[in-house]
Amino acid sequence: MRRFQNSIWVYGDYRNYFQNRVTLQLLARAVELAPEIDADVCAVIFGHSVDDFVGEYIAHGAQKVYVIDHPDLKTYSSETHAALLTHLSRRFSPEIILIGATDFGRELAPRVAKRLGTGLTADCIRLSIDDNGLLIQTAPAFGGNLLAKTVTPACRPQMATVRPGTFQELPHNDDAVGDIIPVTMPEDLPVPRARLMRSERIPKRAQRLEDAQVVVCGGRGMGSKTKFKKLFELARLLGGEVGATRPVVYSNWIAHDALVGQAGKHVHPQVLFSFGVSGAIQHTAAIADADLIVAINKNPEAPMMKMADTAIVADANQVCSSLIRELKRRIRE
């Protein structure tokens, strides 16, 4: 008999594909982790007429795709998907299940973990494998001010939801081959007790500061209202939003709704630039969740510089202008 094959599963969340690429991002991370526990990388997908997605998953790293394709699965229902994922997991016993931390994924995953009687970590921003082959799951707590490392030592599968944008997807590989494993729909699926009556796509809104992937924050160290304006050009180039400290909004360099801090907005961008900000706790409590912090300040001892990934000791204005120039040169439209 064939030796039992370990596997890492990635749940196929395709509702907002093409914009939301978290499934592909998780496949990329699964491909990196798999050799450490000698596992296959598998995707699972439920729906109707989902061949295109199956192809995408294989082209992005899935060696196997389990598919349940049925007309009854046309609407996305967490109750139904929870029953199906539980059913498949019991049958094929994956070592790890990764699910994108979309709203849908964060509703689905806890239900599946409960049914399987296993542990779950929410909204992870790091995943690694330790010496014993356990999945180390790192997730923010207290608004990003703290990170918690969690493991599920004894129960299987090990489950995590993972924040979109955390990992970089692999390039599309047209030549990739993978096994497609159709699974028949179980007959005893319970009737959902919550029924979707209507669903409409929300029209795209203007980007909000608190959702921006790039935030350019300016403090009093920018010097004046005129000089502060440069930050808008930088933010535009980066597709980001401008935030500010309290003295800046009090001086009317920018509208009050750009205030970042305890009295204003919490931000959690992938990249945060901080120009001429001292780093008072009332401000930094709301930015700790940024993945990469670049601080520019004349004073290397400013608290903001101490909490940055990179602390640039220089004039905030000059660096801003120079960065704008260099980005314009490098960004090829």
Place this chain on the structure above:
Amino acid sequence: MRYHFVVCMKQVPMVSELPWDSRSGRLRRDLADGMMNPACKHALEAAIQLKDRHGARITVLTMGPVMAEEILREALAMGADSGILLTDPKMAGADTMVTSFTLARAITRECPDFDLVLCGCHTSDSETAQVGPQLAEELNVAGVAYVEKLDLQHHTVRLEREADDFLETIEMDLPGVVTIATQRYTPRYASLGGLQEAFDRDSITVIDAQGLGLTPEQIGRNASPTRILDVYSPAAQKENIVMRGSAKKVVEDLLDQFGDQIAAAIGKDLKPNG
């Protein structure tokens, strides 16, 4: 018809006053003041508005240290009718699997006639958003997360929510569990007089593990499948690379070292030309 709502609430540390140990970058949780988790307050407000419209009894339920009684009192002052405090040193360290198991046990024993359980969408401390959905599983009833509007219709409830990029209308059977988002249902203030009166009222039941018929093996850290290895400040883990020099030089250094990460965030290539 008179409904019975159960609102689950957790006491969390007051974030703006987090006492930090600056040397270790650690949080002194023992020193933090507690407050009602903000999303739980929205859940309670939703329950009170439904009560005002349809008539209902509201039971508030928390599992936590003895001190957590404070948030039940606050809830009584806001408009809840009675409170249940689950407290026992053996309950400590429960992960969401075990938290939802313990809460469900209390609900089935103490509130078997419940129509709707309302939770917050997530807490401000561990932020998992897992307890609500797991509670629905544990009680074996319908469950919907991130609800923004509720409309009761006899044996069902009509829900509106934003999930990912969709605006959804959902019809859910009762009994059921919802988690309430924080966009609507802005909580009312508890009046000072109300608070005073709530502290004098005799409407809180305190229950320990034995009172729920649970053994130490079924609860707390013992029974939890997850283990927290470490909690640390991300700032303490950062490399904190210092760059100096002319503006032109530091920008080049920045893009050399972090260009890929910035490029990934903006979805554009930032490799130098040619």
